[in-house]
Amino acid sequence: MRAAHALFMTLTVLILASAVPLAPAKAFPSPFVKNASPAADKGETARSARTTRTTAGRYSVGAKPARWCGWWMRTQLGGGPEYNLARNWANRGRALNVPRVGAVVVWSHHVGMITGRTEDGQWIVKSGNDDGRVRERPRSVAGAVFRKV
Known part of the structure; x- marks a missing residue:
C-alpha cells in the first residue's frame, strides 16, 4: 500500500508540474505600430522597443x-x-560600398557577419542556419550587399 501511495504522489506531482508554465509568455509589440520615441520621430523604430539585451x-x-x-x-x-x-537586413544601418570586417553581408536568401579574411583573400562569414547550425567559414560575397549596423 505504501508503494502505491508513493507512486500516486509522484505521478500527481509530475502532472501538476507539467501544467505550470516555466516562464511567463512575452508579448512583442506590433512591428506595424510606430514607437513613441525620438527614434520614431526620425522614421526609425527604437531597437529597445522590440528587443531586450541579456x-x-x-x-x-x-x-x-x-x-x-x-x-x-x-x-x-x-x-x-x-x-x-534575411533580405530585410539589406535596409538596416548604413550602406557600405565594399566588404570589411564587422560588416553585415546580405544575399537575397541569407545574412551573416564578416569576421575576417583568409590569406588568399576570401571573406570569412559567421552566420546562423548555415547547414543547420551557426558556422564561421570562408564564403563568396559575390552579389551580396554590405551594411554597417
Whole structure:
C-alpha cells in the first residue's frame, strides 16, 4: 500500500508540474505600430522597443523560425521580427560600398557577419542556419550587399 501511495504522489506531482508554465509568455509589440520615441520621430523604430539585451550581451528575440539566419543576426545585433527575413537586413544601418570586417553581408536568401579574411583573400562569414547550425567559414560575397549596423 505504501508503494502505491508513493507512486500516486509522484505521478500527481509530475502532472501538476507539467501544467505550470516555466516562464511567463512575452508579448512583442506590433512591428506595424510606430514607437513613441525620438527614434520614431526620425522614421526609425527604437531597437529597445522590440528587443531586450541579456546579461550575455545577446538579444532576446523570441522563438527561432524554420529559416533562422536573420533571427540569429537579431540575437547578435537586435532588431524587430521583420529582420527574421534575411533580405530585410539589406535596409538596416548604413550602406557600405565594399566588404570589411564587422560588416553585415546580405544575399537575397541569407545574412551573416564578416569576421575576417583568409590569406588568399576570401571573406570569412559567421552566420546562423548555415547547414543547420551557426558556422564561421570562408564564403563568396559575390552579389551580396554590405551594411554597417
